[in-house]
Every structure is written in C-alpha cells, then in structure tokens.
Amino acid sequence: MNKSKSVAFFGVCTALAMILAYVEVLLPPIFPAVPGIKMGLPNIIIVFLLYRRGPIPAIAVSLLRVALVSMLFSNAMALLYSLSGAILSLLVMIILRKLNFLSTVGVSVAGGVAHNVGQILMAMLLLETSELFYYLVVLTVTGTIAGILIGLCGSLIIKRIPERLLKF
Amino acid sequence: MINMKIDSTKKHNRNDIIFIVALLLIATFGALYLFVFRDGGNTVKVTVDGKTYGVYSLNENITEDIHTGNGNLNRLVIRDGKAYMETATCPDGICVSHKPIFRDGESIVCLPNKVVVTVTTTDTDSPDVVI
Known part of the structure; x- marks a missing residue:
C-alpha cells in the first residue's frame, strides 16, 4: 500500500466527515421541541470506511473528526459528549458488521441510536441524574429514522465507488 | 484483505x-x-452540578435566577403550572428553546451550566398530624 496515497485518502475522508458535521449544524432544527437532534451525516463516511476499508480506518477517521470538529466549533464539554457517542456507535457498528446479520441500513440505524445512547449515558454520568430518559425515547425514534437514511446513502456509496479508485 | x-x-x-x-x-x-x-407533578427541583439548588412549587408564578458560578445564569420561570427557562448564559441555548415542562419526571437540562430542572411530586396534601 502506497503510504502517501493512503495518507491523502484518509485525510480527504476526515475532511469530508468534518464538512458534513459542519453542514449539519447549518441545517434548521428538524424538531424544535426537542433540540439537539442531528442527522449524523458524518456517519456516511464512517459506514463507508467500515465496509470498504475495515474497522481501524473507520475508528481513526471518526475519532479524528470528533476531536477536530469539537476543537474548531465548540468546547471541551461538547468533545466529551461527542466522543462518548462516537465510541459507543463505532463499537456497536463494528460488532454488528462482524456478526453479519444486518445490512448496511441496520448497522447504520444501530450506530445512530448507539450514538444517542452514548451521549445520554455521558450526560447522566456528568450531571449525576437519571432523569434523561425523556430524551432517550425521542432520540431513539429520530436516531432510527436518521440511521435508515444514512444507511441507504451509505450503501449506495459503498456499492458505487469502484475498488480501483481505492487501490493505493 | x-x-x-x-x-x-x-x-x-x-x-x-x-x-x-x-x-x-x-x-x-x-x-x-x-x-x-x-x-402532572406539583414541585420543581433544580440541581446544579448534581447538588440540589432549590425546590419550588409549580402552583406559584415565580421567576428564579439560578446562579451557576463563573457569572453564569439561568432564569427559570414558573407560570400557569408550567416551568421553563427564560434566559440562559449558555452558548447553545438548548434549555431556553425547550418546551415548558409540567409532567412528573420531565426535565430541562442545560449541559453547559450543568443545570437540571425536574418536575417531581411531593405529598403536600397529606396532613401534618393525624389525630
């Protein structure tokens, strides 16, 4: 594997994931009554990498993306929340991918919901309160819907990017 | 591979x-x-950073400034049996745009200022002394 080409490739992937995270912030809130709902657009890149390049690149790009976006656009607290969501989401997606009983859509849905669960668990830990189940219910539904859309997008990209473009 | x-x-x-x-x-x-x-609950419990800050009745109309340290402030308003956050110094303003809460267990959370406002039920109707 050509080292400089793979550096460039994963750099572009990270940049894409960051841009998608930024675009997401610019979008109007989908459901104003419960703030904080996001599409999870960067997960398209993560799902793509997970299926076409394996778990290690997916983990690397995801964690880099979270760290960079938090440093650029928000604060250390946001980094903690995003990181816990991203880590749980990656874990769940990698395990489900290995178990191989769900398609890309199912894996992406699980990843989306796991991201929400991770963030809420972190919030419960930091705020020492268990009264966040209200969010969990709403976020499970929105996470599922977002996961389906992201999974469909991801599976199209996974199928259509030819392997010769990914040969280094 | x-x-x-x-x-x-x-x-x-x-x-x-x-x-x-x-x-x-x-x-x-x-x-x-x-x-x-x-x-619906009848009291509102406010905690800051995991510690209880105050307990207020949902039946009274009040405006309470919650000082969370470092000059940060969350203004809690209780009106017509519902509680909501009127203003806050947090950067995202998520708690301010949260809809008013009144059901038992509902909560408004301000992550940056670590404020949690929760509706609870306490038995205020029970007699103090039973003869």
Whole structure:
C-alpha cells in the first residue's frame, strides 16, 4: 500500500466527515421541541470506511473528526459528549458488521441510536441524574429514522465507488 | 484483505426490518410511559452540578435566577403550572428553546451550566398530624 496515497485518502475522508458535521449544524432544527437532534451525516463516511476499508480506518477517521470538529466549533464539554457517542456507535457498528446479520441500513440505524445512547449515558454520568430518559425515547425514534437514511446513502456509496479508485 | 461482499441479501433486509420495528416498539412503550401514564407533578427541583439548588412549587408564578458560578445564569420561570427557562448564559441555548415542562419526571437540562430542572411530586396534601 502506497503510504502517501493512503495518507491523502484518509485525510480527504476526515475532511469530508468534518464538512458534513459542519453542514449539519447549518441545517434548521428538524424538531424544535426537542433540540439537539442531528442527522449524523458524518456517519456516511464512517459506514463507508467500515465496509470498504475495515474497522481501524473507520475508528481513526471518526475519532479524528470528533476531536477536530469539537476543537474548531465548540468546547471541551461538547468533545466529551461527542466522543462518548462516537465510541459507543463505532463499537456497536463494528460488532454488528462482524456478526453479519444486518445490512448496511441496520448497522447504520444501530450506530445512530448507539450514538444517542452514548451521549445520554455521558450526560447522566456528568450531571449525576437519571432523569434523561425523556430524551432517550425521542432520540431513539429520530436516531432510527436518521440511521435508515444514512444507511441507504451509505450503501449506495459503498456499492458505487469502484475498488480501483481505492487501490493505493 | 477487505471483505467486499456487500450484505444486502433478503435475509439481511428482513433482519433489518425486524431490528428497526423492535427499536421503534421500545421507543413507543417508553413514550407511552412518559406521556400517557404520568400525571402532572406539583414541585420543581433544580440541581446544579448534581447538588440540589432549590425546590419550588409549580402552583406559584415565580421567576428564579439560578446562579451557576463563573457569572453564569439561568432564569427559570414558573407560570400557569408550567416551568421553563427564560434566559440562559449558555452558548447553545438548548434549555431556553425547550418546551415548558409540567409532567412528573420531565426535565430541562442545560449541559453547559450543568443545570437540571425536574418536575417531581411531593405529598403536600397529606396532613401534618393525624389525630
């Protein structure tokens, strides 16, 4: 594997994931009554990498993306929340991918919901309160819907990017 | 090295649907529990950084400034039996745009200032002394 080409490739992937995270912030809130709902657009890149390049690149790009976006656009607290969501989401997606009983859509849905669960668990830990189940219910539904859309997008990209473009 | 087989067989798609329906069912039961089977509460408990800051009655109209340290402030308003956050110094303003709460267990959370406002029920109707 050509080292400089793979550096460039994963750099572009990270940049894409960051841009998608930024675009997401610019979008109007989908459901104003419960703030904080996001599409999870960067997960398209993560799902793509997970299926076409394996778990290690997916983990690397995801964690880099979270760290960079938090440093650029928000604060250390946001980094903690995003990181816990991203880590749980990656874990769940990698395990489900290995178990191989769900398609890309199912894996992406699980990843989306796991991201929400991770963030809420972190919030419960930091705020020492268990009264966040209200969010969990709403976020499970929105996470599922977002996961389906992201999974469909991801599976199209996974199928259509030819392997010769990914040969280094 | 990389498994190029794309998993989109009929079996996978069927499992997907079962998985998604199961998730939505769990969420539905959760929502039923939260929104239908719970009554309105009568007090509002405010905690800052995990410590109790104050307890207020939902039946009185009050405006309470919650000072969270470092000059940060969350203004809690209770009006017509509902509590909401009027202003806050946090950067995201998520707590301010949260809808008013009144059901038992509902809460408004301000992550940056570590403020949690929760509706609870306390037995204020019970007699002090039973003769």
